[in-house]
Amino acid sequence: MKYALFDENSNLQTCLIEGVHQIPVSAVKIDQNLFLRLTQETDGIWRQVDDEIIKQPFSQVAPDYAQRIAAERYEREDSAVSVDGLSIATSRESAGLxxxxxLSAMLDPDYRCNFKTLEGFIEIGAQQILTIAKAVRAHVQACFDRELALLQAVEAGTYSDEMLKEGWPDSVPITPIPAPQ
Known part of the structure; x- marks a missing residue:
């Protein structure tokens, strides 16, 4: 004899075989065909509804579009831009620097510093620093603006997966600088 045991939510908990398992009073007697289906058909949830054992489809889990879009934005944000022929990293750490x-350039128009681009160090002055800061900020803001547009498309029901790779600001491919020898 074969049995099915259901939990307090009427979901199949396990199948039992008399002589092999101890059979609780709450177990439901089933025939061999149903036993095979219950143990082999895993494309749904087996439930006991009234006195009938039925298979219901798994509930659909909606994709986490907000997380996917934010991850893509972060990847695009953490890239590089070209400013006056210089490749400038746009990671959060680089942007902060x-x-x-x-800020130093705004406080002192004669400010100069050695600045590290993706190609290496250069000396730049206040005006060029401000140009770079504006370009980096514009790139980062454009990434957030694209994220917002995609989230609005999700909300409006017009989003498609192809949109995730489109419409982001241009960036420069990052080539690692060789370590000093």
Whole structure:
């Protein structure tokens, strides 16, 4: 004899075989065909509804579009831009350093510093620092603006997966600088 045991939510908990398992009073007697279906068909949830055992489809889990879009934005944000022929990293750490140099440049128009681009160090002055800071900030803001547009498309029901790779600001491919020898 074969049995099915259901939990307090009427979901199949396990199948039992008399002589092999101890059979609780709450177990439901089933025939061999149903036993095979219950143990082999895993494309749904088996439930006991009234006195009938039925298979219901798994509930659909909606994709987490907000998380996917935010991850893509972060990847695009953490890239590089080209400013006056210089490749400038736009990671949060780099942007913070650039914004700090920009503040110094705003306070002192004669400010100069050695600045590390993706190609290496250069000496730049206040005006060029501000140009770089504006370009980095514009890139980062454009990434957030694209994220917002995609989230609005999700909300409006017009989003498609192809949109995730489109419409982001241009960036420069990052080529690692060789370590000093």
């Amino acid at each position: 650039i914004y700090g140099a920009g």
